[in-house]
Amino acid sequence: MDRNSNKYTFIFSIIMVFVVAASLSITATSLQPMQNENVRQEKMQNILSTVGIECERAEAEKLYKKHIVDEITLDNDGNRVESRKAFNVSLAKEMDKPIEEQVFPMYKAQYKGSTNYVIPLRGKGLWDAIWGYVALEEDFNTIQGVIFDHKGETAGLGAEITRDWFQENFKNEKIFNEEGDLVAVQVTKGYSQPDNKSDNKVDAISGATITSDGVTDMMQERLKKYLPYIKSKTQKIAFTDE
Amino acid sequence: MSKEEKKTQADIQEDNSSKKKQEMFLFLSEKEEKEGFLSKNNRKLLSDPLDDNNPITVQVLGICSALAITVQLKPAIVMSLAVVFVMAFGNMIISLLRKTIPSRIRIIVQLVVVASLVILVDQFLKAFAYDVSKQLSIFIGLIITNCIIMGRLEAFALGNGVYKSFLDGVGNAAGYGLILIIVAFFRELLGSGTLLGFEVLGHQAASIEDSTGLYALGYENNGLFLLSPMALIIVGLVIWYQRSRNKKLIEEN
Numbered sequence A: 001m002d003r004n005s006n007k008y009t010f011i012f013s014i015i016m017v018f019v020v021a022a023s024l025s026i027t028a029t030s031l032q033p034m035q036n037e038n039v040r041q042e043k044m045q046n047i048l049s050t051v052g053i054e055c056e057r058a059e060a061e062k063l064y065k066k067h068i069v070d071e072i073t074l075d076n077d078g079n080r081v082e083s084r085k086a087f088n089v090s091l092a093k094e095m096d097k098p099i100e101e102q103v104f105p106m107y108k109a110q111y112k113g114s115t116n117y118v119i120p121l122r123g124k125g126l127w128d129a130i131w132g133y134v135a136l137e138e139d140f141n142t143i144q145g146v147i148f149d150h151k152g153e154t155a156g157l158g159a160e161i162t163r164d165w166f167q168e169n170f171k172n173e174k175i176f177n178e179e180g181d182l183v184a185v186q187v188t189k190g191y192s193q194p195d196n197k198s199d200n201k202v203d204a205i206s207g208a209t210i211t212s213d214g215v216t217d218m219m220q221e222r223l224k225k226y227l228p229y230i231k232s233k234t235q236k237i238a239f240t241d242e
Numbered sequence B: 001m002s003k004e005e006k007k008t009q010a011d012i013q014e015d016n017s018s019k020k021k022q023e024m025f026l027f028l029s030e031k032e033e034k035e036g037f038l039s040k041n042n043r044k045l046l047s048d049p050l051d052d053n054n055p056i057t058v059q060v061l062g063i064c065s066a067l068a069i070t071v072q073l074k075p076a077i078v079m080s081l082a083v084v085f086v087m088a089f090g091n092m093i094i095s096l097l098r099k100t101i102p103s104r105i106r107i108i109v110q111l112v113v114v115a116s117l118v119i120l121v122d123q124f125l126k127a128f129a130y131d132v133s134k135q136l137s138i139f140i141g142l143i144i145t146n147c148i149i150m151g152r153l154e155a156f157a158l159g160n161g162v163y164k165s166f167l168d169g170v171g172n173a174a175g176y177g178l179i180l181i182i183v184a185f186f187r188e189l190l191g192s193g194t195l196l197g198f199e200v201l202g203h204q205a206a207s208i209e210d211s212t213g214l215y216a217l218g219y220e221n222n223g224l225f226l227l228s229p230m231a232l233i234i235v236g237l238v239i240w241y242q243r244s245r246n247k248k249l250i251e252e253n
Helices: A006-050 A057-067 A158-162 A164-168 A209-224 A227-241 B003-030 B040-050 B063-068 B073-097 B103-128 B130-136 B138-145 B147-155 B162-192 B213-217 B228-245
Strands: A068-074 A104-111 A114-124 A129-137 A143-150 A186-188 A201-203
Touching (some): A006 A057, A006 A068, A006 A104, A006 A114, A006 A143, A057 A068, A057 A104, A114 A143, A129 A209, A143 A158, A143 A164, A158 A164, A158 A209, A186 A209, B040 B162, B063 B162, B073 B130, B073 B138, B103 B130, B103 B138, B103 B147, B130 B138, B138 B147, B147 B162, B162 B228
Antiparallel strands (some): A068 A104, A104 A114, A114 A129
């Protein structure tokens, strides 16, 4: 057949598309379980790292089972939902639902004698999604640690949110202000008091204003959703103190 | 990435290439090329791109990825292996199909072949070398746009036999990888004081007293090496060194 005829060209491209599609989908499907396992382990690794447990990805599952003592799923009113497993909740999917139907996952960690509550975060950066975890101490006010990650922020600018030096800033910051309102932590430009841990502010990344604002919004938005639960918990603490 | 994972990945690549080699021998025994497998001409296909005709330092192609993924040695090595894989197999597949590809859509066919190979690499990395694949993120996908690959498919594989195309692919990818690894070596060593993550220059602690190795003498890492401009400067230095040694590369005027 003439290699330059239309018929030949069509037949060739149809066959090519089928062969390529088949081989790629077979590979993708057969590798899927391993890839999901990696993602799952990384999630555990991230949750653990916010409470100060640094480990290899392979060990994450073992340590997770040991130190994460409770997985809590909350509804919009702060009540526990037993039908949904917190670890399997995908925030990306939840956030598309109407607020009444959303659930809010949370992890209770016990490590070195202290109890922490790890709350997953998800928001918008400059180019794409950003997400992370924040670990609160038992007072539901002091931050024990944070971890951030992103899909497509600019390397060297927005992508710096994944670096330790940025995440270190959040340690011991408070999420409530002095009036008792939940303001989370503001990522502020030109801020120069890194040691002041009670003003709800950390220094932003120069050149990455929108990503920094994204982090601020993300923390505020997500933490507010847990306010009913936090109130019920902290009131109890206050009550027993009296 | 643990050592084990690294091994499995290397094994896979080895398995694949040995399988392909068998196919190649079958193919060869039937027709063309009476030359030996490593005749002078064939050796030249492998060695030329390493020096005389290096894709990065002589043809100045593929610079973009040479900047982006050479901060550390490990991603650079993985990237080089990925490019070797994509280029060798892309060249072979196109060369196998060269008598059947309709010339009007040949660029599309080349793109499809390269893109599928890249997706394969990406999927395998995500399954077996997850951390590296996160580090390389979009750059694996961007292998598709690496002009070295399309250039070799168009310029060589479309007009040459399978074995020669394979050698040409390996050679060019190795030439690319070689420069990548040289650049990454200096950038990681001088920028972070490590090689493949090992602290070869000693440990840098918060104060000089607590540090060991060179850092105890007051040595500091050079942050400039971590930034992209330094990659260009190192490539420039490599070009300078190469031209001072290889007289063939010096233009007459």
